[in-house]
Amino acid sequence: MEKNKTSEDSIKILNRRSFIIIIFGAILSLIVSLRLFSLQVINFKFYKKKSVENKLSIKLTPPLRGDIYDSRKNLLAGSSSLYEFVVFKNLSKKHFQEIRKLDGLIKLNLNLDKISKQLKKYNDYSGFSLSRASWEQIVEFEKNKFLFNSIKIIESKKRYYPYQNFSQIIGYMGQTTQSSELYSQGVYHLEKSYEQHLRGIPGKIFSEVNAKGKIIREISIEKSIKGNDLDLTLDLTLQNYAQSQLPLDKKGSIVVISVSDGSILSMNSNPTFDAQIFEDRVNNKIKDLLKDDQKPLFNRAFSGFYPPGSVFKPISALVGLQRNLIDSQKEVFCKGHSSLGDRNYYCWKKEGHGKVNLKKAIKESCDVYFYELAKKINIDDIAGLSSNLGLNKEYDIGLSNLGKGLIPNKKWKKAFLDENWYQGETLITCIGQGYNQTSPLQLATLYSALLNGGKYPIPKLDKNAPTRFTGKLLNKEHKKIIINSLNAVVQEPRGTAHKLSISNPEFVKIGGKTGTSQVIRIKESEREDDQYKSKEIEERFKDHSVFVGYAPFDKPKYIASVIIENGGSGSAVAAPIAHKILDFAFKNNV
């Protein structure tokens, strides 16, 4: 009993301690409850969203890409079926051994290490695409199908380009690195610039998935929407015909545009390539293509810049007329050369043209007439008018690697060469040599501007794009003088391209201007000389042959701009090609 008495105090302590521990337990419960309140009541929406995101899987189905047509609805780019080897991890635990077996059996040359790494992170239930399957590979696979539980052949779509001659305008597709989407996008030319237009809207399959990504049920399906089609101004027959007219052994380009609305009817370049090899992943051909020093990927029609040569002369003439430095009557005596300071500037005709007025100067391409004019010309006026007539400009028509070229002025020379302008350079510039750099498309546009009287339609490739005009109107008299002179080049005897009328009298009658674009400075007197091409000059130092013409000469509808690199004189090489093409366009009413 004594023991019990002493323990009464200790019992009180126990009860007090029990109270402390209960308080401790209650506080813990309170903390837990507050935390639950925070999770379930305050942040409920956040976790609800996370929970929905967890179970909802959205699978995108690629849309069918829009087709590309020429102006007469001929298909230029469409979609066709494609077969791929696809592995599903959930179908076999030995899926990687099966991939190895497939690689050995069909020689797919797979990068097994890379695939192994990518597969580890890949969803078990979504197919992982291993490689494209050709018909032979599919046949081989079907014969040994029993060996593969996890590998299937799945059909999808690829781009299909029926005509190789459009590759340099339409471009091609590829996988872009920044894109999270698995399907390819346009990476070059129109395929790239019209990506949004052509792409379409991916379909969505909403499904409920479990933690392993296995689809439990499909909730809803949004169908994919095909991309918009694209109609081009190009004409299939003209494009193919023009390509056939380009000499296979020479680099060169032909552009045909419509005078009335700037529609580009054909735009060829040689050498060219076949965009289909990018779609079909013909790797050795792609490699060769990228290595080729002839640059087949490069479309010379708008990415190739050359000195325009004599086709530039109408601009110099117009500046002279505008500044009253010349008129249609004023004559200059050409004795074969002109001098400025202690330097002689030669005409291509060494014996000289004799008395030359403006029309004759253009018709017979007299250089001395323009040298004499150039002595009085301010180079900035040349640059100003050139810009007004479509040169020194980049056209926004959806092509890659477009450039603006160069028409020099004083400011440019100071900024880029840190030198003052010499009048002697004006002389060279006025006959289209020197620093001048223009593309065949720009030259076609220049002649469109001349024929339209200064206010000209901006070139376009998209048939449904509105026609937009730009530029300032020229004096009507000035325009008439220039066009008459250009007509005379072909239509009148002694015109530099008069030969065309004689050799093909049945062809549509055209006007135009020959040009010879200098690669190196050879004797001025040798230019535009038909004898020239027979001279033995190393091929790559030969001049570029240039011609810009229009047809019919009295009511122009078409303009053709032709350049043949290292082709020689404009009248001998480029002009006949242009004539044939203009005739083709006219007769076929493209």
Added chain:
Amino acid sequence: MFKEFKSIFNINWIYVFVLFIIFWIGEINLYSAADGSLNPWASNQLIRFVFFLPLFFLIIMLEPKFIFNFAEFFLILVLIGLITTLIFGYTGMGATRWIRIAGFNLQVSEFTKIALVIFLAKYFHKLNAEKTIGLIKSILPLVVSILFFILVAIQPDLGTAVIILSLGLVVIFYAGIKLIYPLLSLGLILSISPILWTFLEPYQQNRIQIFLNPDLDPLGKGYHIIQSKIAIGSGGLKGNGFLEGSQSSLDFLPEKETDFVFAIFSEQFGFTGSILLISLFFIMFLIPVLKTYKLTQVFNKIILFVLSFKIFFEFLINISMTIGILPVVGVALPFMSYGGSSLLSNLLICALLLNFMSINENKRMFS
């Protein structure tokens, strides 16, 4: 050894009622964890429960004196069990926690908790002449608690080991150690915790780091906590409804039938259900505790108070893990987590509590 048979009718039926409600909630929860199926968990758990019931009633009928007398024996039994586990144990998930006895995988560490509390209760009962317990008298309980902590921690099973040590400390505190010592040792532990850190296994360090910032490893170790929080949070105030937990049915919740069983409950029954569950466990804790105030025998008081606290404490630790306020250390939710040893040991504890709640101290019990 046993009480008279009629004493079975004198047990606290309210407590039995609360216990059965909690067990049924656990059963319903395991049923929903299996996406509306009794297999594999709910039915197994029920079979075990029925199988354990005879033992449950047997313990209720035991004379408290018998338990008092055999206190040291129980402790030696679990000591042997733990050593056997370490040597011959069955290894699963990187830890050696189980031994096979008569076809059952037994987790001895679960029973260590009970044996340790009984042993310490007897020790302090014998010291009850003293008003407050000094440091010297606390050394033996402390050493014994730490010994068992280490034996379990090296399995490794940090969660159970921490519970064992905590129970030892709670007994020492409850028995009346001078307040200065717990406060001193708390300070000491805090100051040497950086050193203790280096003794932890890398996976344990990892768990604590990821507990502090689950986003360190959202698809690996942090995945458990993140998914569990999503499950609980998305339950909202009222819950998604019975069998409507997508986190659970679509398998986003790992270990959903064991450590994360609360997340399944809370996803379905929301904040309201969670608060009700907490209240039930709190009531279950308080019923034996209220009885302690009517008792004067130290042994009885410690058994009732600390063992009742054990269930509530594990409950709180478990849900704290699932809501991200404690690291995931592997403590089961009493009566709700799937697992035989945990169910058996908690049933044994409830039987002991029912037994001791019906004690009439007018009779002289322990000498």
